[in-house]
Amino acid sequence: MRLSELFFATLRDDPGEAEMASHRLLLRAGYLRQLGSGIYSLLPLGKKVSDRVEQVIREEIDAIGGQEMEMPVVHPAEVWKESGRYFKIGPELVRFKDRSERDMVLAMTHEEVVAMLLRDLVQSYRQLPMIVYHFQTKFRDEPRSRGGLIRVREFVMKDSYSCDLDDAGLDESYRKHYAAYEKIFRRLGLEAIAVRSDVGIMGGTAAHEFMVLNDFGEDTLVLCDNCDFADNQQIAGVGKPDPEPEGLLSMEDVETPGATTIEALATFLNIPKSKTAKAAFFVTGDGRFVVAIVRGDYDVNETKLVNALKARGGLRPAQLEEIKGRGMEAGYGSPLGARDAVIVVDDLVERSPNLVAGANRVGWHVRNVNVPRDYQPDMILDIANAREGDPCPNCGSPVKLRKGIEVGNIFKLGTDFTNAFGSMYLGEDGERHPIVMGSYGIGLGRNVACIVEAHHDEKGIAWPDEVAPYPAHLVSIGAGRDEKVRETAERLHDLAKAAGREILYDDRDESPGVKFTDAELLGMPWTLTVSPRSLAAGGVEVTRRESGERRTASIDEVEGFLRTGRFAGAAAA
RNA sequence: CGGGGCGUAGCGCAGCCUGGUAGCGCACGUGCUUUGGGAGCACGAGGCCGUGGGUUCGAAUCCCACCGCCCCGACCA
CATH class of the missing domain: 3.30.930.10 (Bira Bifunctional Protein; Domain 2)
Structure with missing residues (x-):
């Protein structure tokens, strides 16, 4: 395929919308x-x-x-x-x-x-x-x-x-x-x-x-x-070691102005997040209102929640009015006093004594909330996301995310x-x-x-042989003033085509810099350079895109490559 | 759907704030020179300034609405 005829264009500047x-x-x-x-x-x-x-x-x-x-x-x-x-x-x-x-x-x-x-x-x-x-x-x-x-x-x-x-x-x-x-x-x-x-x-x-x-x-x-x-x-699954045992204490209201997040709450009360209970509110596709409770140092896993609820149509976050309508307060929420809600509690919350939970009143939380003493869950099971470093459910060593x-x-x-x-x-x-x-x-x-993503460098793509659009990219340098270069390049291109192994052929009247840069950008596994210099050195300069490895191969050897798809010697491969 | 950003030539952008009828680089065309790492000079072509409405003597520029695209989130494989 001649580059002079190929329907394409290389861009010098990165397109603005592309991130990856x-x-x-x-x-x-x-x-x-x-x-x-x-x-x-x-x-x-x-x-x-x-x-x-x-x-x-x-x-x-x-x-x-x-x-x-x-x-x-x-x-x-x-x-x-x-x-x-x-x-x-x-x-x-x-x-x-x-x-x-x-x-x-x-x-x-x-x-x-x-x-x-x-x-x-x-x-x-x-x-x-x-x-x-x-x-x-x-x-x-x-x-x-x-x-x-x-x-x-x-x-x-x-x-x-x-x-x-x-x-x-x-x-x-x-x-x-x-x-x-x-x-x-x-x-x-x-x-x-x-x-x-x-x-x-x-x-x-x-x-x-x-x-x-x-x-x-x-x-x-x-x-x-x-x-x-x-x-x-x-x-x-999540490995959740048992918390330190404690005697259950009585519930106690505590004023927590502005502490609408677990982060703020823990900071305000000067306690670890693991001593708090986090509430998340959802509505299922089949219309059920759900309160999910995990410990403050974990996040709710919606997939586990959906599966536990067998919720048709999945979950959506609840609206503020829906939360209020069931006796709860976003930012200060907990199942305490909740009405018309399915209460799903993570198993670790049940095992964690004396947590700080929402009072369902703006500016207030409650200390020493315990399950099931203080509210009755409809379900208790794992609904938490695994975290970096948590014990592997299989062998106990720390997992990575x-x-x-x-x-x-x-x-x-x-x-x-x-x-x-x-x-x-x-x-x-x-x-x-x-x-x-x-x-x-x-x-x-x-x-x-x-x-x-896996096969590129700062210069461009480097296709694996198995998926490259063409096995090689033939570049002619100085074809305009050296007939032998043009002739050799044309012959190699024709030969490849005849062998049913078409290659890209940069026959454009472009400067060497443009041709090399484009060859690296396009990313064919092999670049074959024919120039007065390469011919003087005995043939064709062969460059492996992936490694940058470069050597001069004889015309015979290159012809062999174009016929078989492989270089005879192991030197270049 | 929520938050943020952006729509001006094929690509990247400036101009907008402070209104006076569009510019730069790359790419493109022609000619000459150049030829192993994104060449030089000269000339040239290319733009309903996203769309519609409004304000104004005059709108790329100000206002309103809509459309499109990107990023984060929600969602999803």
Whole structure:
């Protein structure tokens, strides 16, 4: 591909809106252009990378028996009504009407369609197990996109679906995907770690997320160096050592003007935060008012809370009027005197004696509040976030918290969808059973961005061989005044094309500086420089982008590389 | 949805406060020179100043409304 013909442009200045390295570099190097918030065009170079990532995924999913297919982006709303998700999912599911006023949706995933196809096509246990997958555009109307390709509204995802006879079969399909994902991310040059994660709205039985550590990540991971404990903070258990025992003291009002936060309260009373109780107020999607109590030195974990409450439609923060209406006061809140509220208390609060809690009166708290002496919780269980340095629930050594980007997920769905759609098979036992499903996603664009995050320097991108848009970047220097240079470069370019291994060829009439700078920005694994100097030195200057290692290779050797994709000697590789 | 910021040429920005009809760098076109690390000179093209309304003799500039984009939070995979 001649750079003089390539549809792209490199930018000398960083685009103002880009914060992350991947976003900045992909824009600057001409891989991407933004069309709207969370909506991007892939330029030819970007499309090439995306295709290569796709191909890696395709090979590995094929290798575990996946069958590629393609399911539609636009679905009749009935499909989503039948599974119930039409009503459970909020505004991120895009709904619209077609010309005959029929309700339609843009698909966020394809469990429904798979379940319907299974219902139509599978009758006998002999037809299972099976894995199907496709690469398809998803549109999710995110409340907020961010970080370039990290969180977008429109994106292509590989989603595969396993269809098994029973839980044991699902376990096997799940294991296969787990192993395939490890191979995929290794090939993509990503150090992904699998963490256990929440099963969320689909109510499955187990799930893992594959995470790449990154400070811009949106998830917090709880990791243990001493053992293999690795959980998303959303579900991570927390080691909470017992507090010092104390005799229970009587409640006592204390004036605390302006102490509306735990921080202020602890400072004002000159006590540690661990001697306070923190109240958080929520309303569930099904209309219940919830008071959650954790100790002042912890934060409420909303995922655990949602799961404990089995709250359909999740949680939203309560409004001030709603809190007052139930006899409580924001900033000075506690369950003392609360009405019409579900009271959920963290287990550590129950074990911690004589805490300072809100008096539900502006400017006042209460000392020595004890559960269940002073108020009766509806539930007592772990609803706290794990903190940096907390004891690992598994082995007790201190855990660490890290930010991560989710590059893939695997999910044991179970039979929710197949039951909803009546996707049954006739078993060997002569009975009808629901097909057991799993669902497994990998977002292409997000992976491309993560690859750049992991493989770049201050000069630009440094693609791993496996995903580079082209294996090499051929730069000619002085082709205008040295016919031999031009001829050699042209011949190498033609040869590569003929060998089915096209390379980038900078045939532009640009100064050497521009060409080298662009080559480093664009990030092909090898740069091949042909110049009067290189020819005089015996051939072509070969530079490895990643290491900067540089040497002169003979023309023969370079031709061998272009034909086979590898350098004969180990010297350059 | 709450908080903050920003919309002026393909990209990065100035001009706005104090109203007088748009400018800089890069990129782009032509010519000459240059040619191993973002070249030089000359000439040139390119802008409903986000949109609509208002104030004014006159609005990029002041006022109002809307739209869009970015960041933090909420939310989410």
